[in-house]
Amino acid sequence: MIQQKEKSxxxxxxxxxxxxxxxxxxxxxxxxxxxxxxxxxxxxxxxATVYNNLEAMKKRGTIHSLTIDSERMRYDxxxxxxxxxxxxxxxxxxxxxxxxxxxxxEEEKCDFDILGNHIEFYGTCPDCxxxxx
Amino acid sequence: MIQQKEKSxxxxxxxxxxxxxxxxxxxxxxxxxxxxxxxxxxxxxxxATVYNNLEAMKKRGTIHSLTIDSERMRYDxxxxxxxxxxxxxxxxxxxxxxxxxxxxxEEEKCDFDILGNHIEFYGTCPDCxxxxx
DNA sequence: GTTACTGCAAAGCTTTTGCATCCCT
DNA sequence: AGGGATGCAAAAGCTTTGCAGTAAC
Numbered sequence: 001m002i003q004q005k006e007k008s009x010x011x012x013x014x015x016x017x018x019x020x021x022x023x024x025x026x027x028x029x030x031x032x033x034x035x036x037x038x039x040x041x042x043x044x045x046x047x048a049t050v051y052n053n054l055e056a057m058k059k060r061g062t063i064h065s066l067t068i069d070s071e072r073m074r075y076d077x078x079x080x081x082x083x084x085x086x087x088x089x090x091x092x093x094x095x096x097x098x099x100x101x102x103x104x105x106e107e108e109k110c111d112f113d114i115l116g117n118h119i120e121f122y123g124t125c126p127d128c129x130x131x132x133x
Numbered sequence: 134m135i136q137q138k139e140k141s142x143x144x145x146x147x148x149x150x151x152x153x154x155x156x157x158x159x160x161x162x163x164x165x166x167x168x169x170x171x172x173x174x175x176x177x178x179x180x181a182t183v184y185n186n187l188e189a190m191k192k193r194g195t196i197h198s199l200t201i202d203s204e205r206m207r208y209d210x211x212x213x214x215x216x217x218x219x220x221x222x223x224x225x226x227x228x229x230x231x232x233x234x235x236x237x238x239e240e241e242k243c244d245f246d247i248l249g250n251h252i253e254f255y256g257t258c259p260d261c262x263x264x265x266x
Numbered sequence: 267g268t269t270a271c272t273g274c275a276a277a278g279c280t281t282t283t284g285c286a287t288c289c290c291t
Numbered sequence: 292a293g294g295g296a297t298g299c300a301a302a303a304g305c306t307t308t309g310c311a312g313t314a315a316c
Binding site for chain 2: 065067068069070073085087088094096097098100102103104105108109110111112113114115116117118119120121122123124125126129
Binding site: 144 | 279280281282289290
């Protein structure tokens with residue numbers, strides 16, 4: 001088997017800024033959110049750089065992307081097993097760490113190899129409930 | 134309280150064709166998929182008509198939309214409670230009806246009103262497993 | 267010196283919208 | 292007849308890509 005040399009991962013200031021912005025961030029920001037925040041520090045920051053870096057971090061397993069918001073991709077630096085609640089009105093996303101063991105009966109799997117799962121709870125957040133009266 | 138007259142829902146041939154295409158369809162098609170299929174019957178069919186109708190049906194609760202595929206919206210005519218497995222390679226989606234009762238402890242909810250939930254299993258389908266050897 | 271990253275602009279996709287025309291009820 | 296739906300084209304988002312210049316290693 002041919003030894004695949006791993007591509008080096010350079011520590012550029014922009015990349016570090018994106019990582020810093022994401023670190024411990026529980027708001028599940030979109031690429032736009034991240035771009036706006038990092039742009040303050042690097043006014044020349046390009047959108048492509050944000051997307052390229054998010055993609056690179058995803059591939060390395062540093063972050064996860066969430067498909068829960070149909071309007072845009074959301075990113076989560078917390079790669080440990082957890083789930084989410086999304087507000088159907090304002091699209092706010094919060095973490096949930098209910099620990100359920102989910103097993104699919106063999107006959108339901110249709111020979112899929114299951115790698116993992118993610119539970120999306122949807123509802124309305126307190127802020128949107130207030131307004132909706 | 135003012136009586137809101139319900140908007141009439143006309144039975145146009147195009148709309149019926151879209152409904153027909155969706156009825157019992159377990160492939161979780163995208164708008165493009167539906168468009169291509171219905172276009173065979175109605176060569177003048179417009180993309181806007183497909184989207185308008187899917188949106189209208191969603192509002193009426195006739196169909197659900199799935200955010201599980203990050204590349205595009207997918208539609209599901211099965212509105213009863215069920216979950217999904219998606220193939221991370223080819224994005225094939227199949228139904229799963231594991232019946233789990235998911236309750237979030239009060240302190241995790243952060244005062245959200247929970248309306249429902251959806252479990253996404255992800256993995257690789259038998260077809261993609263074969264190729265990947 | 268290499269290799270990868272940045273920034274810019276343009277392109278690519280999916281989805282939405284405006285509007286004139288058409289047609290279901 | 293009238294309200295809604297259709298079809299077309301254009302626009303609007305989000306995301307990706309090509310490429311020349313630049314910076315990390």
